[in-house]
């Protein structure tokens with residue numbers, strides 16, 4: 321995991337050239353890169369010569385287009401109060417914002433502020449969609465609006481009585497009558513002589529007048545006390561709200577390269593890397609330039625600060641102004657520009673007595689156009705590997721031939737450790753120029769086949785050796801039997817112990833195959849492991865089919881020994897054996 325992240329950060333296999341130095345001779349730098357690539361790959365450093373070169377410095381400007389986007393934060397305050405610039409209405413405020421936006425784009429002072437912000441960003445904000453908020457542009461507006469609840473009336477109809485002023489009597493539910501309490505709503509009462517008589521209160525009608533509303537059916541609303549309205553809480557009885565609005569401007573500062581102005585070689589670099597990497601990978605020198613107007617604004621501000629300085633003002637403001645008055649170049653009115661400088665070179669380079677025309681671009685000497693010079697150099701190595709895969713004839717001399725090449729050594733070192741795809745990616749990173757995909761893939765493919773071929777016999781030996789090992793171990797376990805020590809454990813535990821033993825021995829068998837293959841290969845390539853910058857590190861070839869054979873045989877021996885055991889495991893009968 322750690323290794324991977326380091327690889328991601330690595331942007332070039334070459335030493336990064338510093339662009340702050342005097343302009344380097346990129347044709348010479350390109351020659352050095354090629355030397356580095358071909359060295360140990362069928363050629364030597366002095367086989368690479370710069371025959372001819374023509375250097376040019378290409379520069380172009382890219383306009384920064386600031387796009388102002390307002391962000392509104394509303395805060396409603398009760399009544400006619402609050403701070404901020406007063407507007408007649410919301411529409412009035414929006415109108416003011418629109419005018420501000422229009423003016424900002426042409427305001428030299430604001431461009432100056434933007435210029436300062438961009439300059440502090442990595443690579444001066446080049447190649448990114450920079451969103452910048454300038455505190456200086458924050459405004460506060462305030463306008464009043466009628467209360468939306470009471471419509472300015474300062475009071476609302478009572479919610480309990482719905483503006484009627486009274487509510488139905490809770491006791492009689494608005495009927496005006498209630499059950500007679502005297503006769504318990506029977507209409508009759510005892511007459512005192514054992515009989516019954518008509519209720520003297522309700523006269524037999526069961527109901528009497530409601531005692532709460534006295535038969536009026538309604539009661540005065542207790543919320544509005546009969547006034548039918550209650551004061552509006554939303555506006556604090558003022559009928560108005562003040563909307564205080566904070567406005568921030570987010571400036572999207574983008575600068576997009578116009579591809580039409582680029583020559584082909586630079587266009588290729590741009591298409592390959594993208595705009596941002598031109599600066600981050602130091603292919604181009606990118607500077608932010610301010611216009612004449614911005615320069616004037618800077619001077620004005622500086623003057624202002626100087627005048628105030630005697631009266632002792634903000635020391636921070638002074639330092640800011642001083643820092644930013646430098647490096648301002650007059651380009652155009654009202655705009656900011658990036659100046660992009662990219663060296664280009666047309667060169668003729670001789671590589672191992674063959675001449676190549678090349679277009680070299682940028683401070684890192686990126687080749688936009690050169691024939692695949694490595695392909696031609698490593699072809700004999702690929703042919704040798706191909707021959708190995710065909711038969712055992714002259715194996716040692718063929719491998720000697722192939723391993724003279726650094727690329728082949730790198731592939732050999734990584735086969736069995738990395739996937740073929742990963743090795744391919746590694747090669748394409750280490751050889752960004754001169755090696756075609758086709759040749760890279762062929763080299764990996766035939767190296768893999770050759771290793772399989774070379775290690776075939778030792779792998780067969782390894783399968784036999786590992787079979788003997790498993791036979792001995794399983795015999796000790798099942799036949800001696802060492803297994804009786806776990807006799808008292810429960811069935812499941814015994815099963816897991818058996819399976820664990822099988823897994824360990826299978827893994828060991830597989831590993832033995834790889835070890836045998838590695839040992840034989842080491843012998844064959846031993847002569848290349850000294851005195852070279854790119855030694856073959858520990859090779860651990862893949863076990864492939866022989867690894868599967870070893871595991872399969874181990875499993876078979878395991879079953880046979882288990883079957884032959886005097887204390888035959890219970891799981892054996894469960895799978896239908898024994």
Ligand SMILES: [Zn+2]
Nearest residue numbers: 467470552555
């Ligand atoms: Zn109101």
Ligand SMILES: [Zn+2]
Nearest residue numbers: 500503519522
């Ligand atoms: Zn009654």
Ligand SMILES: [Zn+2]
Nearest residue numbers: 489492530533
């Ligand atoms: Zn009532």
Ligand SMILES: [Zn+2]
Nearest residue numbers: 478481541544
């Ligand atoms: Zn009411």
